[in-house]
Amino acid sequence: MKRPITSLYEFFEVFPDEQSVIDHLRAIRWRDGAYCPHCASKRVMHFSDKKTHKCHDCRQRFSIKVGTIFEDTKLPLRKWFAAIWLITSHKKGIASTQLAKDLKITQKSAWFVLHRLRYAAKTKSFQRPLSGAVELDETLLGGKESNKHKNKRRKGISGTAGKTIVFGMLERDGEVRAKTIKKLDGKTVRGAVFDNVADRTVLLTDEHVTYKGLDYGPYTRFSVNHGQGEYGRGPVHINGIEGVWSLFKRQIYGIHHHISAKHTDAYLGEMCYRYSRRNLEEYQRVDDLLTQIEGRLTYKALTHDQEKI
Numbered sequence: 001m002k003r004p005i006t007s008l009y010e011f012f013e014v015f016p017d018e019q020s021v022i023d024h025l026r027a028i029r030w031r032d033g034a035y036c037p038h039c040a041s042k043r044v045m046h047f048s049d050k051k052t053h054k055c056h057d058c059r060q061r062f063s064i065k066v067g068t069i070f071e072d073t074k075l076p077l078r079k080w081f082a083a084i085w086l087i088t089s090h091k092k093g094i095a096s097t098q099l100a101k102d103l104k105i106t107q108k109s110a111w112f113v114l115h116r117l118r119y120a121a122k123t124k125s126f127q128r129p130l131s132g133a134v135e136l137d138e139t140l141l142g143g144k145e146s147n148k149h150k151n152k153r154r155k156g157i158s159g160t161a162g163k164t165i166v167f168g169m170l171e172r173d174g175e176v177r178a179k180t181i182k183k184l185d186g187k188t189v190r191g192a193v194f195d196n197v198a199d200r201t202v203l204l205t206d207e208h209v210t211y212k213g214l215d216y217g218p219y220t221r222f223s224v225n226h227g228q229g230e231y232g233r234g235p236v237h238i239n240g241i242e243g244v245w246s247l248f249k250r251q252i253y254g255i256h257h258h259i260s261a262k263h264t265d266a267y268l269g270e271m272c273y274r275y276s277r278r279n280l281e282e283y284q285r286v287d288d289l290l291t292q293i294e295g296r297l298t299y300k301a302l303t304h305d306q307e308k309i
């Protein structure tokens with residue numbers, strides 16, 4: 001943004017029409033120069049209507065939306081921008097029913113908009129290894145066996161059965177990453193930590209046996225023993241990641257009431273994205289998300305093929 005924007009009202013003043021939004025998107029997406037979304041050629045011709053472009057090499061015409069999450073949308077980009085403001089500035093996110101009312105769109109459109117924005121928030125955020133001091137923890141979502149119909153209860157359940165297991169890593173004063181895992185065991189946890197955490201990082205965990213395997217390797221681990229009523233010795237605590245879990249649960253149960261298991265990672269991605277950028281101003285978060293809009297998420301992929309989300 002050319003200047004700091006401090007409210008949604010001001011946001012609409014700065015972006016009074018569709019062209020102002022298109023211009024801003026062009027400035028961000030093509031900050032290193034315009035390129036063709038079909039063949040990546042940099043030889044791009046711009047039409048005088050300020051929204052049509054043509055590739056000198058493959059000869060195809062395109063708008064700034066082609067190749068992004070906005071491709072083929074029927075909604076004005078201005079409404080998308082407002083949705084980005086809302087989803088990145090509300091600490092617990094926004095429900096599709098609320099977004100539908102705020103933007104005067106159908107709830108189905110709002111649901112799809114939010115999922116596309118979650119897709120954008122998720123795709124490029126797993127790059128830099130976490131370092132310094134990293135808190136690790138797991139939490140369980142949903143699946144209270146006692147609430148299910150008798151026939152549907154699983155035999156011999158204990159611990160994690162019937163629940164979604166979420167594993168998270170919080171870099172002190174930095175980023176948080178979280179994802180669902182199929183099994184809470186040493187191998188799965190080690191895999192996630194090795195993929196995301198730099199060598200020589202200090203790990204903070206609770207006493208769960210799963211984390212013992214991390215004592216052999218490139219890390220130093222300290223654990224806090226909750227079982228013995230211990231909640232931390234100085235810097236040895238996992239209060240940060242526990243705060244993230246409570247924020248996430250307030251988001252799910254307070255805003256969305258219920259989320260399906262297959263979309264849990266998308267909601268986790270949204271929460272992690274926002275949390276990791278908590279020190280940015282609202283307008284900076286909008287611009288930040290706009291740098292991550294490459295790629296498409298079709299309605300079919302969203303509803304039928306969870307692997308692509």
Ligand SMILES: [Zn+2]
Nearest residue numbers: 036039055058
């Ligand atoms: Zn081309």
